Amino acid sequence: MDRLELIKRNVQEIVTEEELEGLLNKKETPRAYVGYEPSGKIHMGHVLTVNKLIDLQKAGFKITVLLADVHAYLNRKGTLEEVRKIADYNRRCFIALGLDEEQTDFVYGSDFQLGAEYMLNVLKLSRAVTLNRAKRSMDEVGRAMDDPTVSQMVYPLMQAIDIALLEVDVAVGGIDQRKIHMLARENLKSLGFETPICIHTPILLGLDGTKMASSKDNFISVDDTEEEIYRKFKKAFCKMGDVEENPILALFRYHIFPRYETIVIERPEKFGGNLVYNSYSEMESGFAEEKVHPMDLKNSAAKYINEILDPVRKVLL
Numbered sequence: 001m002d003r004l005e006l007i008k009r010n011v012q013e014i015v016t017e018e019e020l021e022g023l024l025n026k027k028e029t030p031r032a033y034v035g036y037e038p039s040g041k042i043h044m045g046h047v048l049t050v051n052k053l054i055d056l057q058k059a060g061f062k063i064t065v066l067l068a069d070v071h072a073y074l075n076r077k078g079t080l081e082e083v084r085k086i087a088d089y090n091r092r093c094f095i096a097l098g099l100d101e102e103q104t105d106f107v108y109g110s111d112f113q114l115g116a117e118y119m120l121n122v123l124k125l126s127r128a129v130t131l132n133r134a135k136r137s138m139d140e141v142g143r144a145m146d147d148p149t150v151s152q153m154v155y156p157l158m159q160a161i162d163i164a165l166l167e168v169d170v171a172v173g174g175i176d177q178r179k180i181h182m183l184a185r186e187n188l189k190s191l192g193f194e195t196p197i198c199i200h201t202p203i204l205l206g207l208d209g210t211k212m213a214s215s216k217d218n219f220i221s222v223d224d225t226e227e228e229i230y231r232k233f234k235k236a237f238c239k240m241g242d243v244e245e246n247p248i249l250a251l252f253r254y255h256i257f258p259r260y261e262t263i264v265i266e267r268p269e270k271f272g273g274n275l276v277y278n279s280y281s282e283m284e285s286g287f288a289e290e291k292v293h294p295m296d297l298k299n300s301a302a303k304y305i306n307e308i309l310d311p312v313r314k315v316l317l
């Protein structure tokens, strides 16, 4: 697979692909980053962005992981001390998931966001962005946005300045980061910085069929035990024939098929015997035509997810 193909696989959007090609031609070692609000659990949704960082690392990028403790604080997720403690655990999870420790800069937000230069840039940007725009950019990122605090308006401005001061060429994130990234793209130039290229990965559904999030009880954590995975999958939302809002199919699509060439769904002979699929689209059609029972799909997904997480759990022990 060539560099560009590796970068493009399993992404939802690149803004813009043309700029990305230009960057690859121009720079030997470009830089990319993702920021994470420290979270008690690293879940399979986060893993989609970690996988993209690993792809970028293989494509020759230098990677920065921002442990965004100040952002979590501004987003009312806990005290600064609390979020810093959690960030250490997150760092271990990212390494266990396969990010090359030697080739990755782990940076705490509070280590560079509280200085004068940083803050002056945030203030400059605050003059250029309307309150309405800042608020809208937080629609999918902010907590309790029906009654936002001023801190949640400072949040997207700081995320934009992070991109500039961490000197990254590419900002990576789930598609929920899009509006903040667009705000950065439209405004950084006038502050004297480069316009960043943005890579957005899809949002993974949680086991209840809504966005996977650690604040809801719908996630698969990278440190879940084998038994927990089977238990969670048993209860998961997976309606016969429904391929639109199906978290189990989403796991096959974004986590299992990218790692396996063929998938075997085990079934006793009396129910028709094993099913073999060579691509996600084949499996999706089979499920839409009700050739696969949700129970068999769930059991098989749990088995593969356990296989994928087994080495990660071992490192985390």
Ligand SMILES: Nc1ncnc2c1ncn2[C@@H]1O[C@H](COP(=O)(O)OP(=O)(O)OP(=O)(O)O)[C@@H](O)[C@H]1O
Pocket (backbone or CB within 6 Å): 034, 035, 036, 037, 038, 039, 044, 045, 046, 048, 049, 141, 172, 173, 174, 175, 176, 177, 201, 202, 203, 204, 205, 206, 211, 212, 213, 214, 215
């Ligand atoms: N369900 C998901 N599917 C895909 N990507 C996700 C998902 N949840 C978070 N991400 C991505 O992970 C990165 C870090 O987000 P962050 O840790 O702040 O998540 P969050 O939305 O606050 O999640 P949570 O509430 O579950 O901790 C972002 O780029 C975000 O897009």
Ligand SMILES: N[C@@H](Cc1ccc(O)cc1)C(=O)O
Pocket (backbone or CB within 6 Å): 034, 035, 036, 037, 066, 068, 071, 141, 158, 159, 160, 162, 163, 177
């Ligand atoms: N906005 C990201 C976290 C983040 C914070 C600062 C950044 O510079 C980048 C990302 C989230 O939803 O969770």
